[in-house]
Each structure stands twice: as structure tokens, then as C-alpha cells.
Amino acid sequence: xxxxxxxxxxxxxxxxxxxxxxxxxxxxxxxxxxxxxxxxxxxxxxxxxxxxxxxxxxxxxxxxxxxxxxxxxxxxxxxxxxxxxxxxxxxxxxxxxxxxxxxxxxxxxxxx
Numbered sequence: 276x277x278x279x280x281x282x283x284x285x286x287x288x289x290x291x292x293x294x295x296x297x298x299x300x301x302x303x304x305x306x307x308x309x310x311x312x313x314x315x316x317x318x319x320x321x322x323x324x325x326x327x328x329x330x331x332x333x334x335x336x337x338x339x340x341x342x343x344x345x346x347x348x349x350x351x352x353x354x355x356x357x358x359x360x361x362x363x364x365x366x367x368x369x370x371x372x373x374x375x376x377x378x379x380x381x382x383x384x385x386x387x
Contacts, residue, residue, distance in 0.1 A: 281340075281374050285338075285376050289378060293307060293308055293380055296380075300382070303385055304385040304386070305382060305383060305384055305385045306324075306382070306383040307380060307381075307382050307383075308380055308381055308382075309324060309331070309381070309383045311324045311325045311326045311327075311383075312324060312325075312331055312381050312383075313325050320333075322381055324383050327383075327386065329383060329384075329386060331381040331382060331383055332381070332382050332383075332384055333379040333380070333381055333382075334379065334380050334381075334382055335377070335378075335379050336376075336377065336378050336379070336380070337375065337376075337377045338375065338376050338377075339373055339374070339375045340373070340374045340375075341371060341372070341373045342371060342372050342373075342374075343369065343370070343371040344369065344370050344371070345367065345368070345369045346367070346368045346369075
């Protein structure tokens with residue numbers, strides 16, 4: 276997968292996930308990524324709801340996707356029931372790549 280495709284698909288899936296969580300949050304008196312969120316200029320990383328003054332919680336995600344490909348060949352393999360017999364002349368090639376994405380979603384948790 277090319278980087279641009281990975282970024283595009285990842286962001287689309289994050290948007291779909293947040294949208295689904297927002298619908299669920301409404302039924303539980305919670306607000307996912309609320310439009311009333313404001314950052315406090317005095318405290319780095321601190322955000323709150325303008326309407327209620329309640330601090331928002333940041334839910335952090337760190338997702339890693341690993342793709343592995345393996346090719347194996349040999350001169351002769353034989354399977355007898357649960358026993359596998361392989362010749363000594365065998366070659367294996369393997370490649371893998373890891374893509375990571377980190378993001379935060381602010382949440383206004385239910386207030387009792």
C-alpha cells in the first residue's frame with residue numbers, strides 16, 4: 276500500500292469511528308470532539324467545554340499496522356497425515372513493513 280493510500284484510508288476510518296462514537300455518546304449524555312471545546316492558553320494540553328467549564332478528556336490512540344509477505348520454495352515437499360517432509364534444498368524470502376499513526380480524540384464525559 277502506498278503512503279498516500281494509507282493516510283487517506285486511515286483518516287476516513289478515524290472519521291467514521293468518531294462519527295459512530297458521537298452518535299453513541301449522545302445516547303449516554305457524552306460528547307465526542309465537542310464543538311464547545313476550547314484550549315486554555317495558560318495550561319498546555321488542557322481543554323474544556325465553554326458551556327459547562329468541565330475539562331475534556333483526551334483519548335489517545337497509537338495504532339500500528341504490520342504487513343508481512345513471505346515466499347517459500349523447496350525442491351520437494353510431501354505431507355503424510357500430520358507429518359511434513361521437506362527436502363534440504365529450501366529458500367525463503369520475507370519482507371514486512373510497519374505503519375503507525377497516533378491521534379487524540381477529545382471527549383466530554385457524562386456529568387452526573
